[in-house]
Amino acid sequence: MTTTADITDACAEKFARYAGLLDGELPSWLLPIREAALAQFTKQGFPTVRDEEWRHTNITPLAETEFESADPDATRVSPGQIRRFRLGAGNETALVFVNGYFAEHLSDVAALPKGVRVMDLAKALAADLPAVRNHYARYAGIGKNAFAALNTAFAGRGAFVEIPRGAMVETPIHLLYVSCEEEPTVAHPRNLIVAGEGSQFRVIEHYVALDQGVYFNNVVTEVVAAENVVGDHCKVIRESNRAYHIATLGIHQARSSHISSQTICLGGALVRNDINSVLNGEGAHCDLDGLYMLGGKQHADNHLRVEHRSPHTSSREFFRGILDDRSQGVFCGRIIVRPGAQKIDAKQTNKNLLLSDRAQINTKPQLEILADDVKCTHGATIGQIDEDAIFYLRSRGISEDAARSLLTYAFAGESLAQVRDRRLRAQLEQLVLSRLPNGELLRGLA
Amino acid sequence: MIMQQQKTSMLEIRDLHANVEDREILKGVNLVVNAGEVHSIMGPNGSGKSTLAQVLAGRDTYQVTRGEIIYRGRNLLDMSPEERACEGVFLAFQYPVEIPGVSTQYFLRAALNAVRWHRDEEELDAIDFLKFLKQRMQIVEMDEGLLTRAVNEGFSGGEKKRNEVLQMAVLEPKLAIMDETDSGLDIDALRIVADGVNQLRSDERAFIVITHYQRLLDYIVPDFVHVLVDGRIVKSGDKTLAHELEERGYSWIEQQTVTEQPVAS
Numbered sequence: 001m002t003t004t005a006d007i008t009d010a011c012a013e014k015f016a017r018y019a020g021l022l023d024g025e026l027p028s029w030l031l032p033i034r035e036a037a038l039a040q041f042t043k044q045g046f047p048t049v050r051d052e053e054w055r056h057t058n059i060t061p062l063a064e065t066e067f068e069s070a071d072p073d074a075t076r077v078s079p080g081q082i083r084r085f086r087l088g089a090g091n092e093t094a095l096v097f098v099n100g101y102f103a104e105h106l107s108d109v110a111a112l113p114k115g116v117r118v119m120d121l122a123k124a125l126a127a128d129l130p131a132v133r134n135h136y137a138r139y140a141g142i143g144k145n146a147f148a149a150l151n152t153a154f155a156g157r158g159a160f161v162e163i164p165r166g167a168m169v170e171t172p173i174h175l176l177y178v179s180c181e182e183e184p185t186v187a188h189p190r191n192l193i194v195a196g197e198g199s200q201f202r203v204i205e206h207y208v209a210l211d212q213g214v215y216f217n218n219v220v221t222e223v224v225a226a227e228n229v230v231g232d233h234c235k236v237i238r239e240s241n242r243a244y245h246i247a248t249l250g251i252h253q254a255r256s257s258h259i260s261s262q263t264i265c266l267g268g269a270l271v272r273n274d275i276n277s278v279l280n281g282e283g284a285h286c287d288l289d290g291l292y293m294l295g296g297k298q299h300a301d302n303h304l305r306v307e308h309r310s311p312h313t314s315s316r317e318f319f320r321g322i323l324d325d326r327s328q329g330v331f332c333g334r335i336i337v338r339p340g341a342q343k344i345d346a347k348q349t350n351k352n353l354l355l356s357d358r359a360q361i362n363t364k365p366q367l368e369i370l371a372d373d374v375k376c377t378h379g380a381t382i383g384q385i386d387e388d389a390i391f392y393l394r395s396r397g398i399s400e401d402a403a404r405s406l407l408t409y410a411f412a413g414e415s416l417a418q419v420r421d422r423r424l425r426a427q428l429e430q431l432v433l434s435r436l437p438n439g440e441l442l443r444g445l446a
Numbered sequence: 447m448i449m450q451q452q453k454t455s456m457l458e459i460r461d462l463h464a465n466v467e468d469r470e471i472l473k474g475v476n477l478v479v480n481a482g483e484v485h486s487i488m489g490p491n492g493s494g495k496s497t498l499a500q501v502l503a504g505r506d507t508y509q510v511t512r513g514e515i516i517y518r519g520r521n522l523l524d525m526s527p528e529e530r531a532c533e534g535v536f537l538a539f540q541y542p543v544e545i546p547g548v549s550t551q552y553f554l555r556a557a558l559n560a561v562r563w564h565r566d567e568e569e570l571d572a573i574d575f576l577k578f579l580k581q582r583m584q585i586v587e588m589d590e591g592l593l594t595r596a597v598n599e600g601f602s603g604g605e606k607k608r609n610e611v612l613q614m615a616v617l618e619p620k621l622a623i624m625d626e627t628d629s630g631l632d633i634d635a636l637r638i639v640a641d642g643v644n645q646l647r648s649d650e651r652a653f654i655v656i657t658h659y660q661r662l663l664d665y666i667v668p669d670f671v672h673v674l675v676d677g678r679i680v681k682s683g684d685k686t687l688a689h690e691l692e693e694r695g696y697s698w699i700e701q702q703t704v705t706e707q708p709v710a711s
């Protein structure tokens with residue numbers, strides 16, 4: 001039997017080969033970061049359920065699977081195969097990755113405002129761009145996070161987005177990660193979004209599968225917002241129902257910046273999102289929204305950590321879950337207010353709709369308030385479909401299935417309402433509807 | 447010369463018994479309603495009026511243990527709630543339900559299209575529907591602002607009741623059961639609701655109006671008034687019965703029925 005320690009060793013061995021492979025193309029500052037990350041990972045190993053942060057999420061099946069790197073040939077996927085995954089305007093700038101490898105022939109960098117860069121991270125690293133050098137691997141917080149450490153040790157591919165000072169990118173930039181593989185493969189997508197002072201951006205991070213393969217996406221995305229940035233980030237997880245998706249999103253915000261981020265989880269066997277936001281400057285505000293819609297034996301875990309480092313910062317977390325069959329959900333929202341950070345306004349809500357007796361949800365808030373002038377509210381609910389509402393709808397001629405789907409959809413819709421881009425929101429609504437029995441009866445709902 | 451047409455029976459309730467959990471609430475209700483008629487059901491709190499209404503609409507918290515209900519020649523109890531609605535049964539709820547996240551306008555369109563689909567009629571698209579809806583809304587003088595709000599969410603008591611009548615006007619049922627649609631309405635709202643109902647009155651349509659108050663029946667003049675006490679209709683009469691009840695209260699009837707009961711041997 002393979003133990004976690006064996007696997008950790010195997011990772012170290014792979015790293016040696018892999019690092020050698022990429023060395024020539026990498027800037028000198030990167031190697032120490034990767035080596036330190038590997039050392040961190042090797043020391044820690046994979047988390048177990050004895051680890052407080054992983055108490056309800058058992059990753060043993062993942063740790064025991066032998067994953068290989070995928071075939072780097074991205075050209076086996078044709079544009080026709082991914083057309084249905086377009087989100088947003090449809091003619092937007094899109095970077096497409098196949099099993100983690102940049103697919104130039106599928107990507108399309110449309111006209112962008114002057115100075116805006118949307119490119120393969122590997123190229124940005126090779127070119128040693130200053131924004132990469134200044135911000136890479138600073139915000140994900142690998143200290144206690146074995147998967148982020150593992151990603152940092154192995155990463156080198158992904159998207160680099162730079163919005164220079166004052167620039168406005170209104171049409172969402174689409175980062176599309178396509179998986180198609182029968183063998184268990186692993187990828188470590190790494191995204192860095194750097195927004196300069198007063199800039200505005202919209203980014204969609206989108207994970208899809210062409211088939212129902214077993215694979216592991218170990219993602220790290222870092223978003224750094226300078227003063228007065230307004231940014232929207234929307235992540236849509238539609239992995240294969242046998243896939244593992246473990247991701248860390250590190251958001252770092254300066255004074256008066258506003259970031260709104262949605263995490264929409266629709267597919268994947270085991271999904272874990274660590275969303276860490278640091279409000280580092282007065283007037284910074286973040287909205288973290290999420291929707292997890294689970295069925296079968298899916299498991300999704302959202303761990304949020306919002307750190308108010310400066311006074312007059314505010315945050316709003318609003319996560320909703322719909323759990324059917326034997327699916328399991330975990331929500332943990334930690335709000336940290338640093339000493340001296342007064343006039344904080346933090347609000348956290350987690351609402352769950354259980355559609356089956358066998359579905360489970362574990363939800364808990366964790367507040368660490370080290371200042372006194374703080375307004376902090378949190379609430380969690382777990383409920384079932386309102387049978388009175390079902391009867392009311394049926395008494396108006398709406399079939400029972402459609403009534404159930406309508407109420408489920410309405411519950412989800414309140415999360416999707418936070419997606420600001422109108423077209424993207426409509427597309428997400430259709431995605432949610434398509435997962436409901438008789439969903440087609442409900443089209444035209446919005 | 448026009449021959450007087452034979453009245454067609456719309457609804458026949460025969461010896462209806464219904465339980466909630468193991469408690470018997472309806473204890474043998476008999477009622478015949480013909481097309482074009484308005485029947486009023488009155489009776490003290492807890493006597494089973496809403497239970498009867500909910501059983502007619504198909505709520506499964508109530509179990510029918512005996513008796514039958516024939517609706518337009520078919521066994522109503524064999525039909526699902528949605529099928530009843532599609533076949534023309536409508537219940538205006540005593541306590542309309544709030545449905546967060548579903549706009550009133552969408553709800554009305556989904557309901558109308560479900561019913562039209564059942565009748566093999568074309569579905570209405572958003573534009574045609576809106577035209578139709580605006581015309582129907584005049585019947586209840588409802589504020590258009592309510593259309594974009596979630597169904598009944600945060601509506602005042604009066605707005606909820608008007609919304610019930612609006613739904614009735616949109617769905618154009620054959621048998622409309624109104625459960626205390628007048629309660630909680632001020633006199634203006636009451637008049638609007640009653641006018642709405644009167645506009646919908648026709649030879650093909652029947653109404654069962656459940657109320658505690660004579661004042662509604664001044665506007666919606668019933669053909670028959672029935673008094674339901676402890677799960678049975680104990681007295682039926684014409685509209686004057688409502689006046690009598692208003693003056694003398696239910697205890698008058700309850701005493702009467704006690705004396706009418708055969709003495710146990």
Ligand SMILES: Nc1ncnc2c1ncn2[C@@H]1O[C@H](COP(=O)(O)OP(=O)(O)OP(=O)(O)O)[C@@H](O)[C@H]1O
Nearest residue numbers: 466471489490491492493494495496497498507540
């Ligand atoms: N869902 C239920 N669960 C338990 N008891 C119920 C339920 N519905 C009705 N009952 C009981 O059945 C009896 C009749 O109730 P019902 O609502 O039919 O009376 P009603 O005549 O409509 O009264 P009101 O004039 O107050 O509206 C009452 O004793 C009530 O408590």
Ligand SMILES: [Mg+2]
Nearest residue numbers: 495496497540
């Ligand atoms: Mg009642």
